[in-house]
Amino acid sequence: MDPRVREHAETLVDWSARIDAGDDVVVHVGEGAHDLGVAVAAALGERGANLLARYRSDEMQRAYLRAHEGEFGTDPEFERALYERADSVLSLRGTRNTRATADVTDDRRQAYASARREIREIRLDTDWVSTVHPTRALAQQAGMSYPAYREFVYDAVLRDWAALADEMDRLKTLLDDGTEVRIRGNGTDLTLDIGGRSAVNSAASVAYDSHNLPSGEVFTAPADAAGRVSFDVPMTIRGRRVRDAELTLKDGVVVDWTAGEGESVLASVVETDSGSRRFGELGVGMNRGIDRATDQILFDEKMAGTVHLALGRAYDACLPEGESGVDSAVHVDLITDMETEGSSIEVDGELVQRDGRFRWEDGFAGD
């Protein structure tokens, strides 16, 4: 086994999920993530944790959803009970075909997600971490050879997380203290109200309220948004390509949308419920190990020099005690490139980033 698979598993179990002896750990194993599953099983065994592996097969899910008539039972008790008692949920993604569920209708998909909203909440209440095992299908989607893609993944995953956490803390402080963020770029001029919200220093560890490996972003939950935003980093949503999505918002709500490609998928996301018309998340990518978009949200949204906004659900960690943020059955991230000339991020009128470089970085083109 490639020693990096073992390092990946150990980073996941120790740095990210902070697993202790006796923890009850559900591991979701994607169809192509078997090798990482084996390494994670060894790491969990070594730490004396309890392990229950779920098979997260895209092809089984497709077959199930297509065969079902569509009235799904609400939050099945056996599934709920499992997650209610789990300490951690480790998702090892890694598909063998990124389009495996492309022929499932959006209605069916949404009905399934809606019927499992409480279970999703319960899962998000555990020390959950999502990661990706490199597969040939993901390499293909990224337009890369398999060996090059593996390099790419491990460059992003096996970082000096403590050092990155320190850098990200600078941006977190600015966002925590700020009340208004303005994002400008090619086709974008968006103002977001973040007053009273807390930013998360997403250092790929539950100790930082951060649940993705790799991570390397700072995110918060806007209370309001207005303006226009163009998402020029192409991506795959629900198995279909979405390119050049453009949204217009008024009083926090999406009032108009278009896309150069995949507009119907975008529409199905926006129209899921009332929460899916709002931005539940503003995130700023800061992982310089991720040097290109690979059409995998877990990586793309962390790419240094990008900003992303998610339609739908807000993360509780960003909200003041007792306050509720955007609620929705979905959480779909869209990404915009901030390295395009003339792009900027300002907090309360103060320039924080220009053309993709932070003001504390080399190459920052001053005020």
Add this chain to the structure above:
Amino acid sequence: MDPRVREHAETLVDWSARIDAGDDVVVHVGEGAHDLGVAVAAALGERGANLLARYRSDEMQRAYLRAHEGEFGTDPEFERALYERADSVLSLRGTRNTRATADVTDDRRQAYASARREIREIRLDTDWVSTVHPTRALAQQAGMSYPAYREFVYDAVLRDWAALADEMDRLKTLLDDGTEVRIRGNGTDLTLDIGGRSAVNSAASVAYDSHNLPSGEVFTAPADAAGRVSFDVPMTIRGRRVRDAELTLKDGVVVDWTAGEGESVLASVVETDSGSRRFGELGVGMNRGIDRATDQILFDEKMAGTVHLALGRAYDACLPEGESGVDSAVHVDLITDMETEGSSIEVDGELVQRDGRFRWEDGFAGD
């Protein structure tokens, strides 16, 4: 997809597990059982059942057990909660390497099994069914080509179960009414007390208290046993070959054992606990679709012309209300060939089978 995979899934879901709309179904998917998993997912979707798939990976299990220091938590609550609320558990076996866990020590394996005894009980209280998807590894273990092995499996699985259930009912009646079974053959002369016990007509359906697909056996739980028995059908136990096991019993307890091959594995089974020194099951194979031993217990023990005895746990279905049978962390079947000349099964002195043919079958060599 081979249409027989779909037929297999439908037989499993409809005839065997009797799944209804709204049932909570846990599906265990072996490493090589993906295709059957997809077909079962479709069948469950069609019937409106809820599905949660567990990944039963031999390689993950091996990694976990080897890395763990050996003090396993007792019946982890999250796993217990899942099975307590499940209506059915469908195990789709199908390994990619029948020796995948051969380098896990017996101690480690037993410690794990012992720590999960209550969960095992709970699982056995659901409408559980075990089946096997044909893999190349299983074909290899059977000494067969992959296409020939697939033929073999589907011959055994896709039968006229209602007709076989009728035939098996004849033997069930004899065993229910009888008090003593005597089995004789090459190296075997064993007497079993079955008074008051109920035989199960194992017609591959939970409706018959039968939990294997394929099935085709009638089994009961002996209360006592004495004599000597030679198991001449070779098999793999815990990843290792066992051949020509011979046991001597006195007052129901194994007092002596030898094996031509794999004696240490046999010893580790016998010495698990006090129940593993007793026979929890006597089974008589009646599936004529199974025409050879393939070193897979699920098939071998159903082979017409064989008898098997299990060391360890008895099935509750065979016991009178309120009475407890053999209790153990293990249930390991051993098989003897009754087609050897001079073999016979008698119930209360009456000849029921000779040289592998029942008295109601063509070719029976009379009294």
